[in-house]
Amino acid sequence: MASRFRVYRKPRSVSLDKTDSIIKATCALHNWLWTNLIYMNTPELVDGEDFSSGTIRNGSWRSIPTAGVDELMTPLSSNNYSRNAKDLRDRYADYFV
Numbered sequence: 001m002a003s004r005f006r007v008y009r010k011p012r013s014v015s016l017d018k019t020d021s022i023i024k025a026t027c028a029l030h031n032w033l034w035t036n037l038i039y040m041n042t043p044e045l046v047d048g049e050d051f052s053s054g055t056i057r058n059g060s061w062r063s064i065p066t067a068g069v070d071e072l073m074t075p076l077s078s079n080n081y082s083r084n085a086k087d088l089r090d091r092y093a094d095y096f097v
Helices: 016-036 069-073 081-097
Strands: 048-050 055-057
Touching: none
Parallel strands: none
Antiparallel strands: 048 055
16 A cells, blocks of 8 residues: 555655545545546556557557546646755756856
8 A cells, every 4th residue: 555655755744634534535536446447557548569560559558538538738837946955956067056
């Protein structure tokens, strides 16, 4: 479960009630994923190669609707770094160059 859910990778300083809720939530999510997304783990899902002709066979993942994914990929803030980061970068550049 730790490989799938990051919350298990480090010790947390939370109450026992919250720990119990985290365990129950991740177990429920894990079970839901297995029952509802098990069809995703098929050989037809990924791209494959026809060795006799050397052509690539497109996997079924290419036809899965991606509605809503674009909103998840938009930046939440500008990609400009902070003034402190710029000052630190400039100091390193002056030191090493």
